Amino acid sequence: MPTISHRGEVMPASPIRKLVPLANKAKEKGIKVFHLNIGQPDLPTPQIGLDALRHMHRRILEYSPSEGIKSLREKLVQYYDKFHIHVTADDIIITTGGSEAVLFSFMACLDPGDEIIVPEPAYANYMAFAISAGAVIKTLPSSIEEGFALPSIEKFESLITPKTKAILICNPNNPTGYLYTQREMNQIRDLVKKYDLFLFSDEVYREFCYTGAPYISAFHLEGIEEQVVLIDSVSKRYSECGIRIGALITRHKELKKSVMKFCQARLSPPLLGQIVAEASIDAPESYMLSTYNEYVERRKHLIDGLNRIPGCYSPIPMGAFYTVARLPVDNADKFCEWCLSEFEYEGQTIFMAPASGFYTTPGLGKNEVRLAYVLEKEELSKALIVLQKALETYPGRTINE
Amino acid sequence: MPTISHRGEVMPASPIRKLVPLANKAKEKGIKVFHLNIGQPDLPTPQIGLDALRHMHRRILEYSPSEGIKSLREKLVQYYDKFHIHVTADDIIITTGGSEAVLFSFMACLDPGDEIIVPEPAYANYMAFAISAGAVIKTLPSSIEEGFALPSIEKFESLITPKTKAILICNPNNPTGYLYTQREMNQIRDLVKKYDLFLFSDEVYREFCYTGAPYISAFHLEGIEEQVVLIDSVSKRYSECGIRIGALITRHKELKKSVMKFCQARLSPPLLGQIVAEASIDAPESYMLSTYNEYVERRKHLIDGLNRIPGCYSPIPMGAFYTVARLPVDNADKFCEWCLSEFEYEGQTIFMAPASGFYTTPGLGKNEVRLAYVLEKEELSKALIVLQKALETYPGRTINE
Numbered sequence A, B: 001m002p003t004i005s006h007r008g009e010v011m012p013a014s015p016i017r018k019l020v021p022l023a024n025k026a027k028e029k030g031i032k033v034f035h036l037n038i039g040q041p042d043l044p045t046p047q048i049g050l051d052a053l054r055h056m057h058r059r060i061l062e063y064s065p066s067e068g069i070k071s072l073r074e075k076l077v078q079y080y081d082k083f084h085i086h087v088t089a090d091d092i093i094i095t096t097g098g099s100e101a102v103l104f105s106f107m108a109c110l111d112p113g114d115e116i117i118v119p120e121p122a123y124a125n126y127m128a129f130a131i132s133a134g135a136v137i138k139t140l141p142s143s144i145e146e147g148f149a150l151p152s153i154e155k156f157e158s159l160i161t162p163k164t165k166a167i168l169i170c171n172p173n174n175p176t177g178y179l180y181t182q183r184e185m186n187q188i189r190d191l192v193k194k195y196d197l198f199l200f201s202d203e204v205y206r207e208f209c210y211t212g213a214p215y216i217s218a219f220h221l222e223g224i225e226e227q228v229v230l231i232d233s234v235s236k237r238y239s240e241c242g243i244r245i246g247a248l249i250t251r252h253k254e255l256k257k258s259v260m261k262f263c264q265a266r267l268s269p270p271l272l273g274q275i276v277a278e279a280s281i282d283a284p285e286s287y288m289l290s291t292y293n294e295y296v297e298r299r300k301h302l303i304d305g306l307n308r309i310p311g312c313y314s315p316i317p318m319g320a321f322y323t324v325a326r327l328p329v330d331n332a333d334k335f336c337e338w339c340l341s342e343f344e345y346e347g348q349t350i351f352m353a354p355a356s357g358f359y360t361t362p363g364l365g366k367n368e369v370r371l372a373y374v375l376e377k378e379e380l381s382k383a384l385i386v387l388q389k390a391l392e393t394y395p396g397r398t399i400n401e
Helices: A006-010 A020-028 A047-054 A070-081 A097-109 A125-133 A153-159 A182-194 A253-265 A271-280 A285-308 A332-341 A377-393 B006-010 B020-028 B047-054 B070-081 B097-109 B125-133 B153-159 B182-194 B253-265 B271-280 B285-308 B332-341 B377-393
Strands: A032-035 A092-096 A115-120 A136-141 A164-170 A198-202 A228-233 A245-250 A322-326 A348-351 A368-372 B032-035 B092-095 B115-120 B136-141 B164-170 B198-202 B228-233 B246-250 B322-326 B348-351 B368-372
Touching: A006 A125, A006 B097, A006 B253, A020 A032, A020 A332, A032 A377, A047 A271, A047 B047, A070 A092, A070 A271, A092 A097, A092 A253, A097 A125, A097 A198, A097 A228, A097 A245, A097 A253, A097 B006, A115 A153, A125 A136, A125 B253, A136 A153, A153 A182, A164 A182, A182 A198, A245 A253, A245 A271, A253 B006, A253 B125, A271 B271, A285 A322, A285 A377, A332 A348, A332 A368, A332 A377, A348 A377, B006 B125, B020 B032, B020 B332, B032 B377, B047 B271, B070 B092, B070 B271, B092 B097, B092 B253, B097 B125, B097 B198, B097 B228, B097 B246, B097 B253, B115 B153, B125 B136, B136 B153, B153 B182, B164 B182, B182 B198, B246 B253, B285 B322, B285 B377, B332 B348, B332 B368, B332 B377, B348 B377
Parallel strands: A032 A348, A115 A136, A115 A164, A164 A198, A198 A228, B032 B348, B115 B136, B115 B164, B164 B198, B198 B228
Antiparallel strands: A092 A245, A228 A245, A322 A368, B092 B246, B228 B246, B322 B368
8 A cells, every 4th residue: 555645644733623533522422522722713703794695696606816806805905904004906815714825825935945933832733834835944932931922033043044934923923822012023024134034924813912012013014025925814803714715915026926826726715705704804893893802801711710720820912812821730732632531520621722732842832731712701711610620630730739 | 035935936827827817908908708718617506505505594604624514525425426436424535626635635645756647638737736745747648639548558657666656647537528448447557556556536527428438436446445546526516616625535544644634734624615515416416417418518519610610620528528629820828828918809809728738748739728618509609710710810820721
């Protein structure tokens, strides 16, 4: 029998999704599972987006243009304008989720062996897309003690080699919820300029900044306008992860041309998703505001709750809807598995993403988990109780406070 | 400014889509463009598929499982059963179009430098996905004179090296419309078995076989059950190319596990498309029959018409809805461009895909084009007149008969 590729072997299983079979087994046993593992909000998709589907009068569900429907790209121009990101419709290429925008950025900018520097913990699938592209991710640890702030710029510089082609950031950050400051963004800009790098900036959580600190887009940075590749997605802001609509935005002409060839190869992004996304951009202010307020509440609720559990610690995330928390356990991978396969409290258990999958440096994140506050407060309260009970019972508990 | 990747440079532009800007310009001038370039049928999507969207009662458009919705996979099991393809729901992984099924097959089976043998002309995007994966496509020319039959098995064998990992076929074939015979399929099977290769079999046109000759699926071949990777898509059979739903089907356990990691990285296939696809499988027999009959008529109409134009020749395609025709021109690339940019007949012109993009052997297909009979007969008649007039006017005409 022919063997699979080495690449296929070394691909990491998603730390967010790999425990799904265990969760399914727990559910089959009648156990209620609180899903804090995945960034799938329980908030409704904007009604205007759902209505666009219902009132669609197409007889044929045809291919759309490879770069996406023009009216959607034009509407996004106005949307970005509100965030002082000034681009044209031609700078915007619609992708199948933000995921494809990351993959195409890597494919079009990086050759096998080329290196990208990424602060960690980082969204685990960056690694998967890098492996797909044969590129090498070099990570720079940030730490829970420092609230996951940007590592010092000297540390960045120490990783730069002739193979370095890009820096990748996620801002506001998944999984940490960290929001980069103007000073940090300026440091990144200087580095990108000095070494003539691409700056891949994943900003899909821009709507969710909670502390009054400003959201600094990579496109706000002066002097590197053509080096920025913005990764975006409508999934999170409109709670429509399933429609698979994202965008890759760049002013780099050659790059645009190259990305378009990858787009043509896969023919077109999903038509129906584009219809929903375009309508969703017109969601009323009240929708965005109530979504925002809901996350503000949930954040406070989750973080307060976590920090009240003996031995647990979570910094206060400034954005997105995740936090990376430290738990009093020997091994968070084992603990998360154990919660799904061997534990229940009053017929309930909790599904968290072990943080080790968000680090590449061995040993880091061993006692950390990522939690997504995508459930309503009452559910979060119950989940916190379950977590506390689980920690009291877990045989690998490390601290008794 | 940082430079794009070598891979990004060598990616081919789609021969089907690269002339779209010229077509758009022609349309802006008020010229009617007959689209024979792309496999986008003008037939309606099944009503039952459209209704499934209209009556959907979801409030949140959530991620679906990475492997696709279970009920869709179960329905596909029954569908394949009708074609004597016996697989389980666990063998089926839903992909974002057949395109992603090809990409993930390559990613999970092939390492950079690994080789795939493909008879040419071949669907151009195979090349694009091979470049994405760093794999090498070695092509084996088939010829219009022999109706694009499978090249001799000795020629296949002469291309096999220690790097060869797979054979890729498309059956019924895009772009030629050729349908492989039982004998040819047995030869492929023997080769695959002898050299322990993967057999990637793209069978998205199985509904469209016109000559009474049987459709032989790669899964019908005995002794290589775990070596077959079937590529499928609902796009063509239900005229729903825009929903981006395909499938990768394999019984190879390790491969399945590896493909799932690529699936997890991109999170999920499009939810809305899966809903439409699942419902479309229940389209009434009358829908499939009228679609089939329509293509039978169009095929006859197009091929007869082409062969009546002086200097043109098209074999009679046995399946799919394409043909590769030879035209009396110096250079079909130039001719296709010229049709869009410098020619019109009574305010109309024709958009064809130059066949050179379907070959990798330099010089082959230079005077050939791919035509898709995806327009209704009246439109095809008008397009044929336009083609005849264009050939009479084109300065690079080579034959005067």
